[in-house]
Every structure is written in structure tokens, then in C-alpha cells.
Amino acid sequence: MKVSKAPKIATSDTMPLNYYQKEDQVLLAVDCIIFGFHKKSLKVLLIKRNFQPEKGKWSLIGGFLKRNEQLDQAAERVLSTLTGLNNIYMEQLYTYSKVDRDPGQRTISVAYYALINVSSYQYDGIHIESAQWFDLEEAPPLIFDHNEMIERAMARLRRKAMTKPIGFELLPEKFTMRKLQNLYESILNKKLDKRNFVNKIISLDVLIKLNEKDMTTSRRGAFLYVFDKEKYEKKVEEEGFIFKI
Amino acid sequence: MKVSKAPKIATSDTMPLNYYQKEDQVLLAVDCIIFGFHKKSLKVLLIKRNFQPEKGKWSLIGGFLKRNEQLDQAAERVLSTLTGLNNIYMEQLYTYSKVDRDPGQRTISVAYYALINVSSYQYDGIHIESAQWFDLEEAPPLIFDHNEMIERAMARLRRKAMTKPIGFELLPEKFTMRKLQNLYESILNKKLDKRNFVNKIISLDVLIKLNEKDMTTSRRGAFLYVFDKEKYEKKVEEEGFIFKI
DNA sequence: TCAAAAGTGTTGAAGATACACCCATGT
DNA sequence: ACATGGGTGTATCTTCAACACTTTTGA
Incomplete structure (x- = not known):
């Protein structure tokens, strides 16, 4: 590496306006x-x-x-x-x-x-x-x-998706834990442990569990959740919370 | 949100070559x-x-x-x-x-x-x-x-700088632990514990300690290190190693 | 009654953090 | 002899990973 005086051309972007006319578009x-x-x-x-x-x-x-x-x-x-x-x-x-x-x-x-x-x-x-x-x-x-x-x-x-909750953009407003897990499995391209996944998500404390079930995928039904955007943003602001999955 | 048929204009970038001529430069x-x-x-x-x-x-x-x-x-x-x-x-x-x-x-x-x-x-x-x-x-x-x-x-x-060893680009080839720590403190904008920093860096096992000291900052002198780029890349390739500080 | 998905806790390992003293040397 | 920066280890806490059984209910 060497150091040399910079030729005049180095400052070409700082020329008066009409100078720009000469540049390639x-x-x-x-x-x-x-x-x-x-x-x-x-x-x-x-x-x-x-x-x-x-x-x-x-x-x-x-x-x-x-x-x-x-x-x-x-x-x-x-x-x-x-x-x-x-x-x-x-x-x-x-x-x-x-x-x-x-x-x-x-x-x-x-x-x-x-x-x-x-x-x-x-x-x-x-x-x-x-x-x-x-x-x-x-x-x-x-x-x-x-x-x-x-x-x-x-x-x-x-x-x-590992550090910001952008994954939720890909889901409908209400979703089941299983859907969320499937999404993250797709994004990360690997299987996740169901229990660990739920524990982690719940501990983030940015989801609201509804009194409503999705009955389309099982007889028992699965609870629906929504992402609590306000809560998330308040956490980020107040405690410097980082979404980390 | 609504879904509608896409007007023809949606495909303007896929037109034959001369079509481009009409676009703004x-x-x-x-x-x-x-x-x-x-x-x-x-x-x-x-x-x-x-x-x-x-x-x-x-x-x-x-x-x-x-x-x-x-x-x-x-x-x-x-x-x-x-x-x-x-x-x-x-x-x-x-x-x-x-x-x-x-x-x-x-x-x-x-x-x-x-x-x-x-x-x-x-x-x-x-x-x-x-x-x-x-x-x-x-x-x-x-x-x-x-x-x-x-x-x-x-x-x-x-x-x-937290996940790739790009920090080393900012240092001369040979550097002391203290310099490296100072650099990371500048980048992260916070003080780090000397012992923990050294432990972590050493455990990454991508530095070579030289038999050479920098005598410019203390009477005792401080050992110089170099970043072992080949070793780092081999680790990444063979074990999926991620630089994590 | 059984098939199929939902739901739920604990333990051990690894990694992160907090923390304080002696060393070597030039002046 | 002392002032200055260099060098080193341990105990605790937190986080991550592995792991299996019970519940519900429609068919």
C-alpha cells in the first residue's frame, strides 16, 4: 500500500452543478x-x-x-x-x-x-x-x-428473523404456535424442538394468547395468538429489549 | 388489502431491448x-x-x-x-x-x-x-x-464486527491484546473486562502469539499477535465455526 | 377406542459475567 | 523503590439443548 497526493479528479462530485452534466447516466x-x-x-x-x-x-x-x-x-x-x-x-x-x-x-x-x-x-x-x-x-x-x-x-x-420479529409479517394476524414454529423452521431450514420453541417464545412475552382456537388442523383445536406490536415496541424502548430466537 | 389484475405496465422491465429507451436515466x-x-x-x-x-x-x-x-x-x-x-x-x-x-x-x-x-x-x-x-x-x-x-x-x-473478524482490517498486522480490546471497545462503545476479553479471544483460537513485544506503551512491553486468516477460514469451512465476540 | 395433534417441565452442559492480585521493567 | 501497564483464574449465574408423556376429541 502506498500513500500519494490525491489528483484533482478525486473531488469531481463536489463540483458546481453544471459539472454533473458531463457524467454518465x-x-x-x-x-x-x-x-x-x-x-x-x-x-x-x-x-x-x-x-x-x-x-x-x-x-x-x-x-x-x-x-x-x-x-x-x-x-x-x-x-x-x-x-x-x-x-x-x-x-x-x-x-x-x-x-x-x-x-x-x-x-x-x-x-x-x-x-x-x-x-x-x-x-x-x-x-x-x-x-x-x-x-x-x-x-x-x-x-x-x-x-x-x-x-x-x-x-x-x-x-x-433471528433478531427482529419480522417473521410475523409472513403470518396472518392470528396464528397458532405450530404455525409460528413451522415458519421459523422454514426460515432456518431445520427442525426445532416443540417444547423449547414454545418456552422461548412465551418467555419473550410479546404474544397475546386468545380465547379462540383454530379447529382446522386437529380435533382438539389449537389456541390462537396475536403478536403484540405495542408491547414489543415499548419493551425495545424502555429496556433495550432485543427479539432473539 | 385487495387483489386485482395487474395492468400491463407491471411487466415493463421485461420488454424487448428498445423499450428501455423510454425510461428515465x-x-x-x-x-x-x-x-x-x-x-x-x-x-x-x-x-x-x-x-x-x-x-x-x-x-x-x-x-x-x-x-x-x-x-x-x-x-x-x-x-x-x-x-x-x-x-x-x-x-x-x-x-x-x-x-x-x-x-x-x-x-x-x-x-x-x-x-x-x-x-x-x-x-x-x-x-x-x-x-x-x-x-x-x-x-x-x-x-x-x-x-x-x-x-x-x-x-x-x-x-x-460481532460475528465476523472484520475488526482486524482496522489494525496493523501485528497488534497487542490491549489494542484489540480498545478497538472493540470503540466499535461497541462500551468498556470490556480485560480478563474476560482475553479469555474469549484466546478461546476462539485464531490468533498467533509472537515472540515479539511492543515496547512503546509500557516498560514491561506487551506481546504482539497476528490474526491467522488461514486458520480462521479452515475453521469456518471444516466446522462451520462462527466468529463470535 | 383409537388416531392425531396439542400441550406441558426438568435436568445437565456450556457460555457469560463478575471480580483482584502479582509481574516486569525503566526511571 | 515505585509507578505503569501487562498478565492471569475462579466462582456464580444465565442460557441453551436434550428429552417423553398426557390430554382432548371426532370419527
């Missing part, structure tokens, strides 16, 4: 990894391209950033346009910029991931517009660097 | 948060703008993405141009896209953070080109959203 896209949870497994929503180029291949949903919006808005717009869903948990993931990643034109893509809670209706009904849910292990090869995006999103989801 | 910048460690405290390297707009204000170093490079390369170029340093640990942090973040022109900025180990020479010598090291708590107000970038970088560094 690029297309900025957003692509969304949409996670859902259905019947004990984590799913990702993909669409099939039915035109050239890459016709017939599967892809994440995406779109281009417009001049008057910021990336979060673009991602929400793209998601809402495809699925009709609003107020979805979304988070920026990573920006992909390989020079030839899109053979059409130099395009940089900012990946977002979204967690949505799919009702059975949505799960079956989503087939409109050649969109389809895939089990994560069974996702097909995708265009460009989209498989890489899913990999990174999955890694992020794993890490994040 | 933007400027893409990279900004680098450069961390260093000197005399028991974490520092960040800033430069002073000496021209309009925002003349006289402090700023991160940055530059624009060129047509034929990817973001990682742009970030390396920017860093190397200012500091003359190469082969530096860098990582993409986040992409900032508020519509008015840069009053000059619509600019999206991808922030990177870098960890460099500053020798005393570099620490004092860096004053060239109006660059200066700041203690993190004493960083001045910066242009645009640069303070926000530093906040996020700091949060990332904290998290990352």
Missing part, C-alpha cells in the same frame, strides 16, 4: 423478491416472461425508477401493481451493477425483498398474469442475476 | 465512509469542499459511476484516488435515493464503507487535499444525507 431498476408462507413452506413469487428477450424464462417482478420517486416508492409501486397489495413490509437488499447483467442496456438494479402474508385465496388466485409461487428449493433458473438476489434475500431473512 | 454516485482506528478511537475520514455548492462544508469522499465499471470498482477507484490505498476492505452499505437529496441534479448514491488500518504516518499525513480524520462523536454536519450514511455504516460495523 444509467437506468435504475428495482426488482422485488416476494416471500410468502403457505402450508409449512416458504415461497417466492415469480413471473414468467412471455416475450423476448428471455421469453419463457422466470423472473422476479421489477420496474424502472421514475424521475420523481425514490427507490422505496418504486419498489412499492412495482409490488402493488403486480399484486394489488399495499402496506407490505419491504426492505432494500442490495444494488447489483455488473456491466453486462442486463444484455439489453446498462442497467443497475436495486433489489428489495417483501414479506407478505398470503391467504389461501391469494395463494391460489395469484396465478393471474403468469405469476406463480415457488418453494424456495424448487425455484427455477431465473434471468440475469435474479437467483443471486434470492440467495441474498434468503440469507438476510434468516439473519433478520 | 439518472446519475449514480458512490460515497465512501472510511473508517480508521487511531489512539483508542474510531475515526472517519472526511474532506472539506472548497468550492460551490456547499463550499466549506464537510463531506464524504465520492464520485460518479462510469459507464464501464461496476459499483465495487467505482468505490475502489474513488478510495484509491483520494488515499492512494489499494486492497482495502470495502462493502456496499445502502442506496440513497431521495428525490432532492442532491440539489444539483437527480442523483442516486450508493454508499460503501471501508476499513483501513492507519499508520501514524498516514494519520498525520492525510491532511493533504483537505482531508481530515474525525472522531466519530465529533464528526461535523455533512452535506446531503452523508451523516445518515455514517450512522448506518456505524450500525453495520457494530453488528458485523
Whole structure:
């Protein structure tokens, strides 16, 4: 390593406004990894391209950033346009910029991931517009660097779900302990001990047990819970509580 | 929430190549948060703008993405141009896209953070080109959203240094236990117990103790250590070892 | 009456934390 | 001889992991 005087060019971003005119412009896209949870497994929503180029291949949903919006808005717009869903948990993931990643034109893509809670209706009904849910292990090869995006999103989801209660975004408002455990088993991709899981969750003290049972999966029925968001946030604020599973 | 058929526009990114021509283009910048460690405290390297707009204000170093490079390369170029340093640990942090973040022109900025180990020479010598090291708590107000970038970088560094041995990037090759502890105290922003720290570090078994002492900080001298990168990587590969401090 | 899922506690091991004194050396 | 930072071990507490049987009820 050596140290040298910095040439003038180092300060090019600090030039007066008109200087910017000389710089290269690029297309900025957003692509969304949409996670859902259905019947004990984590799913990702993909669409099939039915035109050239890459016709017939599967892809994440995406779109281009417009001049008057910021990336979060673009991602929400793209998601809402495809699925009709609003107020979805979304988070920026990573920006992909390989020079030839899109053979059409130099395009940089900012990946977002979204967690949505799919009702059975949505799960079956989503087939409109050649969109389809895939089990994560069974996702097909995708265009460009989209498989890489899913990999990174999955890694992020794993890490994040261990320390922040984002997992609940993937469940309906009321859920059984078993559902919650299934979800975490999907995210972590391993079996958990039922007793240890319940003990841990209960000791976190951020769930409310309802006087209501889900009778669809057993004769005996299983109690339903809801996540107590206010309680969680108060704990974080007052005691620096960290959600840790 | 409602579900509706997706309008045609949802698939705009999958159109044939010439379709892209209609989309808005933007400027893409990279900004680098450069961390260093000197005399028991974490520092960040800033430069002073000496021209309009925002003349006289402090700023991160940055530059624009060129047509034929990817973001990682742009970030390396920017860093190397200012500091003359190469082969530096860098990582993409986040992409900032508020519509008015840069009053000059619509600019999206991808922030990177870098960890460099500053020798005393570099620490004092860096004053060239109006660059200066700041203690993190004493960083001045910066242009645009640069303070926000530093906040996020700091949060990332904290998290990352707890689970990956990236902290070592901030130290010279040979270092004393005390230096390492000081570093972690800076990153975590709290005092650590000397005995517990040493016990933990030693039990990780990824340091090599040298037969060499640093005589600059005490009469007795303190043993020097080096990080054993190969051993660390072998452990990760063979036993799924996770660096955990 | 039985099949199928729900529910429930204890023990041992490992890891984290708290804590205080002697050592080596240059001045 | 003393001042300064270097170096070391143990006891307690908390957290995690392993583990199996009883309950409910519809068919």
C-alpha cells in the first residue's frame, strides 16, 4: 500500500452543478423478491416472461425508477401493481451493477425483498398474469442475476428473523404456535424442538394468547395468538429489549 | 388489502431491448465512509469542499459511476484516488435515493464503507487535499444525507464486527491484546473486562502469539499477535465455526 | 377406542459475567 | 523503590439443548 497526493479528479462530485452534466447516466431498476408462507413452506413469487428477450424464462417482478420517486416508492409501486397489495413490509437488499447483467442496456438494479402474508385465496388466485409461487428449493433458473438476489434475500431473512420479529409479517394476524414454529423452521431450514420453541417464545412475552382456537388442523383445536406490536415496541424502548430466537 | 389484475405496465422491465429507451436515466454516485482506528478511537475520514455548492462544508469522499465499471470498482477507484490505498476492505452499505437529496441534479448514491488500518504516518499525513480524520462523536454536519450514511455504516460495523473478524482490517498486522480490546471497545462503545476479553479471544483460537513485544506503551512491553486468516477460514469451512465476540 | 395433534417441565452442559492480585521493567 | 501497564483464574449465574408423556376429541 502506498500513500500519494490525491489528483484533482478525486473531488469531481463536489463540483458546481453544471459539472454533473458531463457524467454518465444509467437506468435504475428495482426488482422485488416476494416471500410468502403457505402450508409449512416458504415461497417466492415469480413471473414468467412471455416475450423476448428471455421469453419463457422466470423472473422476479421489477420496474424502472421514475424521475420523481425514490427507490422505496418504486419498489412499492412495482409490488402493488403486480399484486394489488399495499402496506407490505419491504426492505432494500442490495444494488447489483455488473456491466453486462442486463444484455439489453446498462442497467443497475436495486433489489428489495417483501414479506407478505398470503391467504389461501391469494395463494391460489395469484396465478393471474403468469405469476406463480415457488418453494424456495424448487425455484427455477431465473434471468440475469435474479437467483443471486434470492440467495441474498434468503440469507438476510434468516439473519433478520433471528433478531427482529419480522417473521410475523409472513403470518396472518392470528396464528397458532405450530404455525409460528413451522415458519421459523422454514426460515432456518431445520427442525426445532416443540417444547423449547414454545418456552422461548412465551418467555419473550410479546404474544397475546386468545380465547379462540383454530379447529382446522386437529380435533382438539389449537389456541390462537396475536403478536403484540405495542408491547414489543415499548419493551425495545424502555429496556433495550432485543427479539432473539 | 385487495387483489386485482395487474395492468400491463407491471411487466415493463421485461420488454424487448428498445423499450428501455423510454425510461428515465439518472446519475449514480458512490460515497465512501472510511473508517480508521487511531489512539483508542474510531475515526472517519472526511474532506472539506472548497468550492460551490456547499463550499466549506464537510463531506464524504465520492464520485460518479462510469459507464464501464461496476459499483465495487467505482468505490475502489474513488478510495484509491483520494488515499492512494489499494486492497482495502470495502462493502456496499445502502442506496440513497431521495428525490432532492442532491440539489444539483437527480442523483442516486450508493454508499460503501471501508476499513483501513492507519499508520501514524498516514494519520498525520492525510491532511493533504483537505482531508481530515474525525472522531466519530465529533464528526461535523455533512452535506446531503452523508451523516445518515455514517450512522448506518456505524450500525453495520457494530453488528458485523460481532460475528465476523472484520475488526482486524482496522489494525496493523501485528497488534497487542490491549489494542484489540480498545478497538472493540470503540466499535461497541462500551468498556470490556480485560480478563474476560482475553479469555474469549484466546478461546476462539485464531490468533498467533509472537515472540515479539511492543515496547512503546509500557516498560514491561506487551506481546504482539497476528490474526491467522488461514486458520480462521479452515475453521469456518471444516466446522462451520462462527466468529463470535 | 383409537388416531392425531396439542400441550406441558426438568435436568445437565456450556457460555457469560463478575471480580483482584502479582509481574516486569525503566526511571 | 515505585509507578505503569501487562498478565492471569475462579466462582456464580444465565442460557441453551436434550428429552417423553398426557390430554382432548371426532370419527
